[in-house]
Amino acid sequence: MKSMILRWSFFFTALFVVTNGHAKLRVVASTSQIADIVRNVGGDEVDLTVLMGPGVDPHLYKATARDVVSMQRADLILYNGLHLEGRLAETFSKVNKLGRTVVAVAESIPAEQLLASANYEDAHDPHVWFDPALWAYVISSVEESLAQADPDHAQDFAQRSSLYKREVESVSAWAQKRIDSVPVEQRVLVTSHDAYNYFGRAFGFQVVGVQGVSTASEAGLADITKTADFIKRRKIPAIFVESSVSPATIERISKDSGARIGGELFSDALGARGEMHIGSEGEQYDVGTYLGMFKYNVDTIVNGLIE
Template sequence: MKSLLSRFLILFSALSVCAASHAKLRVVVSTSQIADIVRAVGGEEVDLTVLMGPGVDPHLYKATARDVVAMQRADLILYNGLHLEGRLAETFSKVNNQGRKVIAVGESIPKERLLASADYEDAHDPHVWFDPELWVYVVAAVGNALAEADPAQAALFAERASLYTSKVEALAVWAKRKIASLPEERRVLVTSHDAYNYFGRAFGFQVVGVQGVSTASEAGIADITNTADFIKKRKIPAIFVESSVSPATIERISRDSGAKVGGELFSDALGARGELHTGADGEKYDVGTYLGMFKYNVDTIVNALGR
């Protein structure tokens, strides 16, 4: 009996060690854009917590008590950086000092490829996901961070990161082909705030954001009047609201300028996972994914400005 009990205890101990060695990697991310990469690269090997859901403005987001607990328990914390999550900076610093691994994946992009921020001196525009050619740097940074945190799965993460990268690269090709149908003189994108400057540079749009790069300050009367005058002068047919910013300012500019509201674009957050939109060509886009969100935005812009 004693021998049998000893064998049981040895077996139980071995199983416990095995289970512990294959425990899921606990990862906390700030935005839904980064979460989409982690889901694609980390898969079932990752226990993922996302701080900001659909429609949440990262410029204004403050950590909750639950967020802090999740970060304190995490093996890895990933955030965009470049001042996107301005009000979380202190929290990230504190948990990093407590021994958590905290990485600003957006800061993996070479500085010479970043745009200057109009809001912060000596800072960069944080909305890097709107240029797929820049976003591949972030995919690589996420893949490397996951591999370093769980070396046993490094090869698997690398394989998935490569596959995801190829999809992002194909997205850039698709977008350029889609936008080519839009005459250059119509490539003027007016939105709530300056989230689309990387998009404009990558795809040849003049971008006008009523507010600055950050949404921390509201647009003034002069901003609204000047934007409406610009729209009338250029005869811009459509302007756009954003999913994470109040539509009030754009709706007022629409009334003042005569331009229609061409649709709602996703800017600082993805949509809800599984939320499908049908494009002009009948393709369905899951706006809860980075690829689907980007295609939906491009389709919406081209459809509204091309009329």
Template structure:
């Protein structure tokens, strides 16, 4: 499903007011070919990273959501509305990741180039949503090979607004895709070293289904695919039983989700005489801090694969694929 196939019957009053305040009256003019960089606004850090890698010096990219931000709950601010209105291109994940922004973004697509890049992926490669028919798990970046298709969609979106730079975008995309392929090969190796009986990844919410499918891990989330869902007492008791009965010794916190439920599980297992430790912090819905290696897509997945492998009994270099991870990973 793409934004061009979606119709929006109307905006909520607050969104309509925001658009009016931003000066969005009628269709916006197409980008003029110029020496100025292409102004790109991306919702998440992962998509912004792809746009920077593909666009290089020819683009100027703004990410709305930084480190530690939960995209499921994020709502656009007035500053965001202005940035989105003035962009040459807006790229967002789609698949209902940016749930609180979706109506606004779909309406904005009637006024200029706005592309839900994850929705370019074939549906047969997506994980179906457990609770909603016709919807899919949006966390596609957790499988580097699948994410390559999103990078290609970003490339195509950039070409659509700046066709004069098509050759440069294609060359940059090819180089970035080669880096992603090398990352996927690294993850294959270190995660395969985890003993089969230990390949259980339990974290705060169901952000790792694509990871589990790609690398043969059973994935368990305290909350559902969206962090907006709540974990009930029965669910917590079920997970404590699982930790004890299967002798699982490590679970993981997420950088963009509260660790309250994880700590409750550890305490629940301890009350049953079973020790569980935090295996590390994983990047789920957001990357690391800007300017760091972990603040790139390659560094994010390198960190996750390395942390998971080492915590669950596998073999991986402490500093990751190229020795660039922060000490203590």
């Protein structure tokens, strides 16, 4: 009798553990930027799967078999939208038809605040995370999506979302203060592709991306020559490579123009979580987080242009 009671005790304990394990909201995020919002807003109530890791180019990413299984099992799938994950569109559509909830969180931003895309007619530039004011809309969209999927924790999501948005607002003010040290005539940002137009609009930079908004096509010789001539004419001291784009084009332009490479910027993906960098003021940045990535980028740009 005693052994039977013990067996039933073990059974119910195991059942409790399994049930609690599945009680978490299963969320799939396409990019590391969106995943960072989910971690900050969702907290321990969320079981998160991220499709794209550090250095992955979302413009070119295709779903793996494991990705499809994760999405089929998910309660909620969050992606940027605005054509950022162009090769995943069909996959998102299919899992949505299977009953999964799929949300393009960046498409919550009012259209009048979006920039036009040079690559796609009647489309918008998808790199909205480089304007913290726009990113706040995305944070709200993630919060609302989580709350609809898990109403019991809606208040927790709202509280964390409010805190996170204040932190994003604070990093924007910090960035403006750092950028104010760069003379206005030197605020020209040359990179591999047009990932930084929202950043330029928000902080007063002229942005030159050799490949355009998408990385699906490579820069031609005419683009390289035109950019090198522009750099020499404007006497731009530094240009920048990107973490998710081949550095070959920028290295060629650096050689042709005489401008040094001022460093590597994070563009379409965050860095590895826990990867720390020390800023010019001695602060440590975890570039695997949105806030750390943003500070690292600003420090790299400012240091490159004023040294």
